[in-house]
Amino acid sequence: MAPSVSELQEQAAPTTTASAREGIIEAIKKEANLQADKGPSYPFYLPTFNNDEKWPPIEIFEHSDPGLRADPSKPNLLSANTKTRDFSPYIGTELRGVQISQLSPAGLDELALFAAERKVLVFRDQDFKDLGADRQIEIAKYFGPIHRHPTSGNVPGYPEFHIVYRDANHDRFREYIGDDRASRTSWHSDVSYEKQPPGTTFFFILDQPEGAAGDTLFISQVEAYKRLSPEFQKRLEGLKAVHSAVAQAEFSAKRGGPVRREPIESTHPLVRKHPVTGEKALYINQGFTRSIVGFKREESEYLLRFLFDHISKGADFTVRASYEKGTVVVWDNRVTVHSATVDWDVKQGERRHAIRLTPQAEQPTE
Ligand SMILES: [Fe+2]
Numbered sequence: 001m002a003p004s005v006s007e008l009q010e011q012a013a014p015t016t017t018a019s020a021r022e023g024i025i026e027a028i029k030k031e032a033n034l035q036a037d038k039g040p041s042y043p044f045y046l047p048t049f050n051n052d053e054k055w056p057p058i059e060i061f062e063h064s065d066p067g068l069r070a071d072p073s074k075p076n077l078l079s080a081n082t083k084t085r086d087f088s089p090y091i092g093t094e095l096r097g098v099q100i101s102q103l104s105p106a107g108l109d110e111l112a113l114f115a116a117e118r119k120v121l122v123f124r125d126q127d128f129k130d131l132g133a134d135r136q137i138e139i140a141k142y143f144g145p146i147h148r149h150p151t152s153g154n155v156p157g158y159p160e161f162h163i164v165y166r167d168a169n170h171d172r173f174r175e176y177i178g179d180d181r182a183s184r185t186s187w188h189s190d191v192s193y194e195k196q197p198p199g200t201t202f203f204f205i206l207d208q209p210e211g212a213a214g215d216t217l218f219i220s221q222v223e224a225y226k227r228l229s230p231e232f233q234k235r236l237e238g239l240k241a242v243h244s245a246v247a248q249a250e251f252s253a254k255r256g257g258p259v260r261r262e263p264i265e266s267t268h269p270l271v272r273k274h275p276v277t278g279e280k281a282l283y284i285n286q287g288f289t290r291s292i293v294g295f296k297r298e299e300s301e302y303l304l305r306f307l308f309d310h311i312s313k314g315a316d317f318t319v320r321a322s323y324e325k326g327t328v329v330v331w332d333n334r335v336t337v338h339s340a341t342v343d344w345d346v347k348q349g350e351r352r353h354a355i356r357l358t359p360q361a362e363q364p365t366e
Contacts (some may be wrong), residue, residue, distance in 0.1 A: 037349035047153020067112035067276035085139035092319035144359030151252035188287025197359030213344035
């Protein structure tokens with residue numbers, strides 16, 4: 001039997017040379033042909049896991065959010081040709097008739113503001129996937145230094161790309177979630193364990209399975225906070241929570257994957273204020289938040305369990321971003337949690353392939 005994509009990628013893991021990588025890509029194409037599958041549309045972005053990559057800790061930097069400079073009426077983002085449709089009053093807007101790659105700096109400032117206000121923007125019909133790696137990174141970098149993920153698949157020479165890839169032979173996401181869970185929903189805010197976690201985040205789709213599948217769910221953490229009583233809100237103010245990268249690093253190490261940076265733990269306010277809108281949001285997530293500072297273990301578990309439950313029950317402040325060819329989803333990781341929906345069984349020849357670019361923002365403040 002031909003080697004699977006995952007086997008090929010594992011073979012690729014310790015290699016960094018261009019010719020070795022080319023060989024792997026050719027082998028993946030050959031495997032696709034054997035299965036009457038046209039193969040990935042963008043083989044350049046196939047994930048590589050190089051265990052030799054080692055990076056120092058991320059240094060603290062000054063962040064001034066582009067949204068602070070934006071004209072609130074957004075004349076450079078929203079023109080007469082732009083059609084917008086809100087998914088819900090609290091969160092999510094779809095945009096057609098605007099091309100991210102054509103936006104001026106003023107337009108990008110307005111994009112940051114709009115993403116902060118609406119939490120999730122779904123841009124349709126974008127040329128973003130075809131701009132090339134350098135230009136894609138250049139655009140995302142406007143919003144902050146791009147996070148380099150310690151464990152996920154990336155592209156040699158471009159550690160800024162966080163690759164999401166799933167096909168019939170390669171299902172790392174499902175491995176991570178585990179087969180012993182009744183639900184595959186996994187609410188999180190990306191890499192919230194960093195000292196300066198991400199703000200305006202870009203996600204673009206390269207290959208998508210047939211039919212309605214593989215959407216991303218988003219919850220407004222601003223609305224989740226607002227639903228709590230003033231008395232309860234008062235109790236939460238001033239609390240801090242520990243966010244940890246340890247479990248993610250352990251998972252990668254266990255499967256023989258990279259741990260490019262020593263896993264860290266950070267302490268962030270449990271209620272966070274957005275630097276542009278001034279809105280307060282819950283800043284905890286099941287993916288990475290582990291405990292409340294100063295609480296005994298039972299107290300911490302009790303409060304976090306209540307809050308995780310409260311957030312995940314928020315169907316009335318949750319939206320679903322779907323993908324079409326050319327869709328780019330931009331979300332503000334400071335005021336949302338999200339979950340993939342693993343609602344499709346991968347058939348031979350089908351794949352989901354997407355890229356995240358994750359600019360880091362300010363240190364969270366109350
Ligand atoms: Fe995510």
